[in-house]
Amino acid sequence: MKLTLKVWRQKSANDKGKIETYPIDNISEHMSFLEMMDVLNEQLITEGKIPVSFDHDCREGICGMCSMHINGEPHGPDRGVATCQLHMRKFKDGDTIYIEPFRAKGFPIIKDLVVDRSAFDRIQHAGGFVSVNTSGNTQDANALPIPKADADTAFDSATCIGCGACVAACKNASAMLFVSAKVSQFSLLPQGKVEAKRRVLHMVEQMDKEGFGNCTNTGACEVECPKGISLENIARMNREYLKASVSSSK
Amino acid sequence: MATLDAKIPAGPIKDKWTKHKNDINLVNPANKRLIDIIVVGTGLAGGAAAASLAEMGYSVKAFCFQDSPRRAHSIAAQGGINAAKNYQNDGDSIYRLFYDTVKGGDYRSREANVYRLAEVSGNIIDQCVAQGVPFAREYGGLLDNRSFGGVLVSRTFYAKGQTGQQLLLGAYSAMNRQIGKGKIKMYNRHEMLELVKVDGKARGIIARNLVTGAVESHSAHAVVIASGGYGNVFFLSTNAMGSNTTAAWRVHKKGAYFANPCYTQIHPTCIPRSGDYQSKLTLMSESLRNDGRIWVPKNIDDIEAIRSGKIKPVQIAEENRDYYLERRYPAFGNLVPRDVASRAAKERCDAGYGVNATGEAVYLDFASAIKRYGKEKAIVTGEENPSDSRIIELGEGVIEDKYGNLFQMYEKITDDNPYKTPMQIYPAVHYTMGGIWVDYNLMTSVPGCYAAGEANFSDHGANRLGASALMQGLADGYFVLPYTIGDYLADDIRTGEIPTDSTEFKEAEEAVKARITKFMDNKGTKSVDHFHKLLGKIMWDKVGMARNEKHLKEAIAEIRVVREEFYKNVLIPGGAMELNPELEKALRVEDFLELGELFACDALARTESCGGHFREESVELDGPQKGEAKRDDTNFAYVSAWEWTGDPGQAKLHKEELEFNDIELKQRSYK
CATH class of the missing domain: 1.10.1060.10 (Alpha-helical ferredoxin)
Structure with missing residues (x-):
C-alpha cells in the first residue's frame, strides 16, 4: 500500500522541531509498524537524508522500549500491543499517518521520536x-x-x-x-x-x-x-x- | 597448540564448589568500598551480579545501551527456569539436573561448572521468591512446575509466558535498591566499545554516551562482561535489535579467548518469516510443545492444496498427517531437545513438506490438547454429557490460562487464530552456547576480566536445554561471580582508584575515536543494514542448521568480501556527537563481520556433529540411529578456544580437554 507519513523531526532537546511529510510506497500489510519505519529510513538514507531516530529493541512487545504516538494514540490504533506489534494491516492504502513522540513534561525529547x-x-x-x-x-x-x-x-x-x-x-x-x-x-x-x-x-x-x-x-x-x-x-x-x-x- | 587450565578445584564433584568457596580469598568489608567493578550489560547475569556485588559493599558501575536496565533482552525469555527442587516428587535431584544438562549439551560442557549450576539452582528460586517475583502457583499456594524438552521430570518454574520478564524485573529491583543507595552508578544509553588493560590486567572500558556521542573512559579494578549472545550475526534471530557482540568481541581482541563460536541454538518453535523486509523473528515458547503436536501432511498432494489455499489444515484427516517427531522419537515425542526438533523440521521441509508459501513451516497443533483438557475440565466441574462444542470451549479456556499471552502474540503477528487452526512454526536462531572462554571462576584469559551469562561459554556445551538460560544467567550473577571475583580482588585492596589519565586509557580512547571518525568520513552509498543482511544470509545458508566443508569454505571467503565492501562502501548519515543509531549499528556490524568468519572457521575445524553443530559429513550410517548426528568423542571432546592474532581467519586454537569423571559419555538417544 501507499501511505503519507507525517513525522515529528527534532534535531536535539533544544531544537524546536516540526512535522515533515514523507510519501512511502510498497508497504505490505504483513509488516510491523517498525518494519515500515525501517523501510522509510532505508529510503531516507538512499536519498542522502537523515533517518528518523526512534527507540525500539525486542520487537516482540515485552521490553517496553518503543514509544511512538501514532495518529494521536500511544502505540497506535490497535489494542493490547506496543508499537512493535502493531501491524500495517490496521491501516488502509492511501492513509495519512501522524507519528509523534510521547509528549509529557516528565519525558523530555532527546531527538525525533526518542524521549528520556x-x-x-x-x-x-x-x-x-x-x-x-x-x-x-x-x-x-x-x-x-x-x-x-x-x-x-x-x-x-x-x-x-x-x-x-x-x-x-x-x-x-x-x-x-x-x-x-x-x-x-x-x-x-x-x-x-x-x-x-x-x-x-x-x-x-x-x-x-x-x-x-x-x-x-x-x-x-x-x-x-x-x-x-x-x-x-x-x-x-x-x-x-x-x-x-x-x-x-x- | 597449548592446553588451557580451567582451574577446576580438586576433589569429588559434589564437594568442589563448597570447598572452593571455603578456600578462596575474601575481601574485608571495609576494603570492598575501595574497590570498583564495572559490569557491562544489565540482563539476568549482569543485573544480578551488579546488585549482589553492590550489596556486598563493592562500588559498582553498570552499563547498558538501552534507556533503562529493565530492557535487557533477558526480558523476552518466555518459558521458565529450571531448578532441582523436586517439589513434584518425580525423583529430581541435583545429580539428575546435572546429568540432563551435560547430556542435553551433547557432552561438550565442563562437568564441574554444570554441577555447580545444578547445585545453586534451588537457591535461585528461593532468592527470586524472596524478592517478590510472582511465579505461577497451585491452588494450595505452593509453586507450580511444568516440564520442558529433553528431560523426564517437571522442574521448570514459570510465570505464564513471561518468566524472563519477571526474573529480570526482580534483578532490576535489586539493582534499583543499590542505585538508590548510591552503591551502583548506572550508565544508561552507554555502549562499551573497548576494554582497557593496564599492566596486563583489565582496568576499565571505553564507552560511548549514545545521547551526546562523547567517548568516555571508565576505570575499575575488574570488568565483568555480561552482554549476552551473538545470535544477531545471522541478522534475523529472536534476539533484540540491539543485541550485539561488541563488548565480547572487543575483549576477545584484547586477549580473551573465544570458545566454541559455532555452537548456536536454532530454536524449533518460531513464527516463520514472511518477507524480505523482516527485521526479526519471534519465538513461541518451547513450553507449547508440552501440549502442541507437530506435524506436516503425509501426502505431497495435500501440500500443494494447502499452499494454494484449496484446503485448510483442519480438513486433513488424522491418518493423512505425519506427526514426525512422535514417529521418529517415540520415547520423547514432541519433547525432544531443541537441536533434534529443529533438524527434524528442516528435514521435512527440505523434502518438500513445508506448509506455507516459502516452504519453510510446519504445524504445531493444539486440537488434541484442547479436547483432552475440555473433557478433564467437564469432569472437574461436574458437567454431565457435555457436547463436543462445549468440550472445545472448556478446553480452549484451559489453554488460554496456560499460554494466553503466547496465543495472543501469535494472532497479533500472523492474523491467524491458533485456537481454531494450527500454528505455523519454523526454526530460528535463538541462543549462542559459545562465548568468551572462562575458567571455573568465570575469569577470561585476561586477568581481571570476567564473563557471565550467555556471554560466556561454559555450561550448555553444544546445545542448551529449555529453561536453562535463565538458570545459568542468575546462577552466574547471584551465586558464582560475587564469590569468585573476591579471590582476585583480594590483591587489589591497596591499589587505590585506577586513574583514567594514563597512556593506556588515552590510547584506547583515541583508537575508538579513530574508528568512529573513519566511519563518519566514509563516502559510501549503502546502509549498515544492507551489509548486515548480506552477512546474515551467508551465515544462515552456509553456517546454519546443517553445515559441510564446501559451504563453510565458501562462507569464509564470502564474509571476507562483504567485510571489505563494508569498509569501502558503508554510509553513515548524521554526526558523531549526537544520538546516531546508524553509527551504533555500524560499530556493531563491524564486529559481527569478524566474528562471523571465526564462527565459520570453528565450524569447519570441528568435523564431528554435536548438539546444535551438525556436520553433514558426520552422521550415523546404519543401525537404529541411522541418519542421526554422529559425535566423535575420541577426537573432539574438547573446548575450542580461539586466540586473536590480528585476523579472524588466522585465530590460534587452544584446546581445553573435557574430562568426564562423573558421567559416562553415551550416544544421545531420544528414541
Missing part, C-alpha cells in the same frame, strides 16, 4: 523493591504459600513493561498507572508487606518530584496500556497511600 524516560527508573529507585540481599540461605521458596488469586493478581500488575504509554495518553501526564502497578504487586504479596508504607510514600513523592500530574480517573491510561494494566491498581495505591499517610510519619 529515566524518571521512571528514579521512581523505582525510591522504593520499587523488597529489601532482601542475595544469599544462599533465604528460606525455602515453598515455606511461604501464597494464595493463587493473590499471586495471579500480583503477576498481572507486574507485567507492566514501563513503556510510558499511560503517561502519554493522560491529559495530566500522570504516571499513576505505572507507579501503582509496582506498588500493587508488592502490596498483594507477603514479601512486600514489611516495607509497604515506606514504599508507597517514597514512590509517590518521587513521582510528584518528576513533574507527573495527578489522576482524574479518565481511564485513558488503561485503554492504551499494551499490557492491560487495570485502573484497580490506582485505587489500590490510593488506599495504600492513605493508610500509610495516616499511620506513619515515615
Whole structure:
C-alpha cells in the first residue's frame, strides 16, 4: 500500500522541531509498524537524508522500549500491543499517518521520536523493591504459600513493561498507572508487606518530584496500556497511600 | 597448540564448589568500598551480579545501551527456569539436573561448572521468591512446575509466558535498591566499545554516551562482561535489535579467548518469516510443545492444496498427517531437545513438506490438547454429557490460562487464530552456547576480566536445554561471580582508584575515536543494514542448521568480501556527537563481520556433529540411529578456544580437554 507519513523531526532537546511529510510506497500489510519505519529510513538514507531516530529493541512487545504516538494514540490504533506489534494491516492504502513522540513534561525529547524516560527508573529507585540481599540461605521458596488469586493478581500488575504509554495518553501526564502497578504487586504479596508504607510514600513523592500530574480517573491510561494494566491498581495505591499517610510519619 | 587450565578445584564433584568457596580469598568489608567493578550489560547475569556485588559493599558501575536496565533482552525469555527442587516428587535431584544438562549439551560442557549450576539452582528460586517475583502457583499456594524438552521430570518454574520478564524485573529491583543507595552508578544509553588493560590486567572500558556521542573512559579494578549472545550475526534471530557482540568481541581482541563460536541454538518453535523486509523473528515458547503436536501432511498432494489455499489444515484427516517427531522419537515425542526438533523440521521441509508459501513451516497443533483438557475440565466441574462444542470451549479456556499471552502474540503477528487452526512454526536462531572462554571462576584469559551469562561459554556445551538460560544467567550473577571475583580482588585492596589519565586509557580512547571518525568520513552509498543482511544470509545458508566443508569454505571467503565492501562502501548519515543509531549499528556490524568468519572457521575445524553443530559429513550410517548426528568423542571432546592474532581467519586454537569423571559419555538417544 501507499501511505503519507507525517513525522515529528527534532534535531536535539533544544531544537524546536516540526512535522515533515514523507510519501512511502510498497508497504505490505504483513509488516510491523517498525518494519515500515525501517523501510522509510532505508529510503531516507538512499536519498542522502537523515533517518528518523526512534527507540525500539525486542520487537516482540515485552521490553517496553518503543514509544511512538501514532495518529494521536500511544502505540497506535490497535489494542493490547506496543508499537512493535502493531501491524500495517490496521491501516488502509492511501492513509495519512501522524507519528509523534510521547509528549509529557516528565519525558523530555532527546531527538525525533526518542524521549528520556529515566524518571521512571528514579521512581523505582525510591522504593520499587523488597529489601532482601542475595544469599544462599533465604528460606525455602515453598515455606511461604501464597494464595493463587493473590499471586495471579500480583503477576498481572507486574507485567507492566514501563513503556510510558499511560503517561502519554493522560491529559495530566500522570504516571499513576505505572507507579501503582509496582506498588500493587508488592502490596498483594507477603514479601512486600514489611516495607509497604515506606514504599508507597517514597514512590509517590518521587513521582510528584518528576513533574507527573495527578489522576482524574479518565481511564485513558488503561485503554492504551499494551499490557492491560487495570485502573484497580490506582485505587489500590490510593488506599495504600492513605493508610500509610495516616499511620506513619515515615 | 597449548592446553588451557580451567582451574577446576580438586576433589569429588559434589564437594568442589563448597570447598572452593571455603578456600578462596575474601575481601574485608571495609576494603570492598575501595574497590570498583564495572559490569557491562544489565540482563539476568549482569543485573544480578551488579546488585549482589553492590550489596556486598563493592562500588559498582553498570552499563547498558538501552534507556533503562529493565530492557535487557533477558526480558523476552518466555518459558521458565529450571531448578532441582523436586517439589513434584518425580525423583529430581541435583545429580539428575546435572546429568540432563551435560547430556542435553551433547557432552561438550565442563562437568564441574554444570554441577555447580545444578547445585545453586534451588537457591535461585528461593532468592527470586524472596524478592517478590510472582511465579505461577497451585491452588494450595505452593509453586507450580511444568516440564520442558529433553528431560523426564517437571522442574521448570514459570510465570505464564513471561518468566524472563519477571526474573529480570526482580534483578532490576535489586539493582534499583543499590542505585538508590548510591552503591551502583548506572550508565544508561552507554555502549562499551573497548576494554582497557593496564599492566596486563583489565582496568576499565571505553564507552560511548549514545545521547551526546562523547567517548568516555571508565576505570575499575575488574570488568565483568555480561552482554549476552551473538545470535544477531545471522541478522534475523529472536534476539533484540540491539543485541550485539561488541563488548565480547572487543575483549576477545584484547586477549580473551573465544570458545566454541559455532555452537548456536536454532530454536524449533518460531513464527516463520514472511518477507524480505523482516527485521526479526519471534519465538513461541518451547513450553507449547508440552501440549502442541507437530506435524506436516503425509501426502505431497495435500501440500500443494494447502499452499494454494484449496484446503485448510483442519480438513486433513488424522491418518493423512505425519506427526514426525512422535514417529521418529517415540520415547520423547514432541519433547525432544531443541537441536533434534529443529533438524527434524528442516528435514521435512527440505523434502518438500513445508506448509506455507516459502516452504519453510510446519504445524504445531493444539486440537488434541484442547479436547483432552475440555473433557478433564467437564469432569472437574461436574458437567454431565457435555457436547463436543462445549468440550472445545472448556478446553480452549484451559489453554488460554496456560499460554494466553503466547496465543495472543501469535494472532497479533500472523492474523491467524491458533485456537481454531494450527500454528505455523519454523526454526530460528535463538541462543549462542559459545562465548568468551572462562575458567571455573568465570575469569577470561585476561586477568581481571570476567564473563557471565550467555556471554560466556561454559555450561550448555553444544546445545542448551529449555529453561536453562535463565538458570545459568542468575546462577552466574547471584551465586558464582560475587564469590569468585573476591579471590582476585583480594590483591587489589591497596591499589587505590585506577586513574583514567594514563597512556593506556588515552590510547584506547583515541583508537575508538579513530574508528568512529573513519566511519563518519566514509563516502559510501549503502546502509549498515544492507551489509548486515548480506552477512546474515551467508551465515544462515552456509553456517546454519546443517553445515559441510564446501559451504563453510565458501562462507569464509564470502564474509571476507562483504567485510571489505563494508569498509569501502558503508554510509553513515548524521554526526558523531549526537544520538546516531546508524553509527551504533555500524560499530556493531563491524564486529559481527569478524566474528562471523571465526564462527565459520570453528565450524569447519570441528568435523564431528554435536548438539546444535551438525556436520553433514558426520552422521550415523546404519543401525537404529541411522541418519542421526554422529559425535566423535575420541577426537573432539574438547573446548575450542580461539586466540586473536590480528585476523579472524588466522585465530590460534587452544584446546581445553573435557574430562568426564562423573558421567559416562553415551550416544544421545531420544528414541
